[in-house]
Amino acid sequence: MARSLEQLQQQYNSIAKKNAFKQRPQGGPRGRGMMGGKPKSAKKTIARLLTYMHGFRLRFALVLVCMLLTTVTSLIGGYLLAPIINKLTSVVTPDKKLNPSVFEKIADRAITKFAGKFFPGGETMKYVLMALILLGSIYCIGVITTYVQARLMLSISQGMIERIRNDLFAKLQKLPVRFFDSRQTGEIMSRFTNDIDNIDVMINNSFTQIVSGAVTLVGTFIFMVTTSWILTLVTVAFIPVLLFGGFTIGKLSRKYYAAQQSALGAVNGYIEETVTGQKVVKVFNHEECCVEEFSKLNNDMRDKQFKAQFWGGVTGPIMGNTSQVSYAVTVGVGGILLIFGKITVGGLTVFAQYSRQFAMPINMLSQQMATFFSALAGAERVFEVMDEVPEAPDAPDANPMDNMKGHVVMEHVTFGYNPDKTVLKDINLYAKPGQKIAFVGSTGAGKTTITNLLNRFYDIDQGTITIDGVNVKDIKRDVLRKNIAMVLQDTHLFSGTVMENIRYGRLDATDDEVIAAAKTASAHSFIMRLSDGYQTQLDGDGANLSQGQRQLLNIARAALSKAPILVLDEATSSVDTRTERHIEHGMDRLMKDRTTFVIAHRLSTVRNANAIMVLEHGEIIERGDHDDLLEQKGRYYELYTGAKELD
Ligand SMILES: Nc1ncnc2c1ncn2[C@@H]1O[C@H](COP(=O)(O)OP(=O)(O)OP(=O)(O)O)[C@@H](O)[C@H]1O
Ligand SMILES: [Mg+2]
Numbered sequence: 135m136a137r138s139l140e141q142l143q144q145q146y147n148s149i150a151k152k153n154a155f156k157q158r159p160q161g162g163p164r165g166r167g168m169m170g171g172k173p174k175s176a177k178k179t180i181a182r183l184l185t186y187m188h189g190f191r192l193r194f195a196l197v198l199v200c201m202l203l204t205t206v207t208s209l210i211g212g213y214l215l216a217p218i219i220n221k222l223t224s225v226v227t228p229d230k231k232l233n234p235s236v237f238e239k240i241a242d243r244a245i246t247k248f249a250g251k252f253f254p255g256g257e258t259m260k261y262v263l264m265a266l267i268l269l270g271s272i273y274c275i276g277v278i279t280t281y282v283q284a285r286l287m288l289s290i291s292q293g294m295i296e297r298i299r300n301d302l303f304a305k306l307q308k309l310p311v312r313f314f315d316s317r318q319t320g321e322i323m324s325r326f327t328n329d330i331d332n333i334d335v336m337i338n339n340s341f342t343q344i345v346s347g348a349v350t351l352v353g354t355f356i357f358m359v360t361t362s363w364i365l366t367l368v369t370v371a372f373i374p375v376l377l378f379g380g381f382t383i384g385k386l387s388r389k390y391y392a393a394q395q396s397a398l399g400a401v402n403g404y405i406e407e408t409v410t411g412q413k414v415v416k417v418f419n420h421e422e423c424c425v426e427e428f429s430k431l432n433n434d435m436r437d438k439q440f441k442a443q444f445w446g447g448v449t450g451p452i453m454g455n456t457s458q459v460s461y462a463v464t465v466g467v468g469g470i471l472l473i474f475g476k477i478t479v480g481g482l483t484v485f486a487q488y489s490r491q492f493a494m495p496i497n498m499l500s501q502q503m504a505t506f507f508s509a510l511a512g513a514e515r516v517f518e519v520m521d522e523v524p525e526a527p528d529a530p531d532a533n534p535m536d537n538m539k540g541h542v543v544m545e546h547v548t549f550g551y552n553p554d555k556t557v558l559k560d561i562n563l564y565a566k567p568g569q570k571i572a573f574v575g576s577t578g579a580g581k582t583t584i585t586n587l588l589n590r591f592y593d594i595d596q597g598t599i600t601i602d603g604v605n606v607k608d609i610k611r612d613v614l615r616k617n618i619a620m621v622l623q624d625t626h627l628f629s630g631t632v633m634e635n636i637r638y639g640r641l642d643a644t645d646d647e648v649i650a651a652a653k654t655a656s657a658h659s660f661i662m663r664l665s666d667g668y669q670t671q672l673d674g675d676g677a678n679l680s681q682g683q684r685q686l687l688n689i690a691r692a693a694l695s696k697a698p699i700l701v702l703d704e705a706t707s708s709v710d711t712r713t714e715r716h717i718e719h720g721m722d723r724l725m726k727d728r729t730t731f732v733i734a735h736r737l738s739t740v741r742n743a744n745a746i747m748v749l750e751h752g753e754i755i756e757r758g759d760h761d762d763l764l765e766q767k768g769r770y771y772e773l774y775t776g777a778k779e780l781d
Pocket of ligand 1: 315551552557576577578579580581582583584623
């Protein structure tokens, strides 16, 4: 026996090891990082993003003006060095005939004109002082426009992102249960985190940099051509080399960056899973196996991170050095032109500067475009959720059901979660107000599914469900759900106090009503033993409570609601039998004129039901009250006597 257990353990270990890599969604939601694929239709997505700019248009126009000014001031600022240097050279070598370019002449004339007006003293001194003041003022304008632009852009982007987040969240609340049942929580969450963050970065950084990069490129080029077309040719000749280098390295570093992000996702996922599942890890003595697995993933991440950071790190120096070569050649040719008087000293100085900068906006543009497109792909994923089909809206003539009694009838109901697999077959049942109907049957028989149909979590394929004679499809959805109180099979508590959590069942309930409901649910005594009673803060789905206590709070929530129909799905499965009995009496009193559906594996809880339905593979195979069913000596008898034996 001991040996076979050991073998089993080994077998399990090897399966776990094999699956560990597979389980991590490589490049899945967590590992997706910045390189989130390509957008399907960039134009459409941009147009849709622009709709979120409504109300920000004026601010946006101002941003564009500021961006233009910022870039232009930085270009002109750099250029002003030319006339200053020229002036100083003319002092040193007054005989040398210079051949200034158009812009140099313009700048020279402007400075001379202002200098004569404002300053007394020697001509050169006046000129240089004036030029410096001009330079300072232009940079000051640049500082102001940069500040204004950054602030406005932030307010626009944050405003847009807030709207997108609100829309996405509001949409989620409208989506049918099917949407959540068929997707991983992490996948939905990543739309709010990764994707929206990327849109934010795109609006704030990429967009700004793309615009200013493009303006810088054009501006620099104009200044370069007017200063010396020969030198411009020399610089431009180097562009393909620079572009090719930038492109190749950029591609490599992007590839390794994506690999690094996916490795990071794998490591994070593994940590998260082992932390949340630590108890299971300990129960099965998997600590060592986990460490081994982790170190494998960690090792993989180190490799990928090394490559990503290496290629990310060398991009700058390699590009820098290549442009130094271009710089050296340009200055060399420029020197020759200078000797022949084809260019001024100032012109050459400024040109050399430009030639060094020229490749930068090009590389930056290509890099930002990649981020831009991956953010657009993120935006598409966000819009995809927004375009999901919501729960069908109520018909305009939907019944508001003012005074629902709770007369529930199901006729020939057939349903499957997927069209190719029927889960419920030809279900018929009849429940009068005040009656207690129980569902029993093996795991997966379809008990929870029946209750999901009652409040239209899912719509049925065939048959009809009516309440007080009205088809549930014709009842307003919010009215329907308000009239069906449910204690779901899996409990859920929100962050907040015990009082707030119970009040979730009916928001206008007074404190006294909440306490009365807690008493009905036998929750009062344990709540009073909590540190702050009803004001005790619950966190992380009620992690500081026992499983049974969580169930009691969920029952109290349902007891608070005045709904005429109550569904209890395994509501007391974790509660001791004595407490269960108490709850039952309390609920029976509460539900005297209402309809109750009870699902329970513990058959003692359903004994007093008016009718018990035994479900098997989606079909009701037996029905009747406890005594009838025992007499039939069928499935219920088997279940009941089997359970007794086990007891
Ligand atoms: N969201 C879903 N999507 C697809 N199939 C589902 C879904 N929920 C349940 N099923 C399938 O429907 C069948 C009935 O499930 P249901 O939850 O109704 O069982 P149950 O009787 O409540 O079982 P248990 O006693 O374990 O709670 C099962 O075979 C299950 O695999
Ligand atoms: Mg169930």
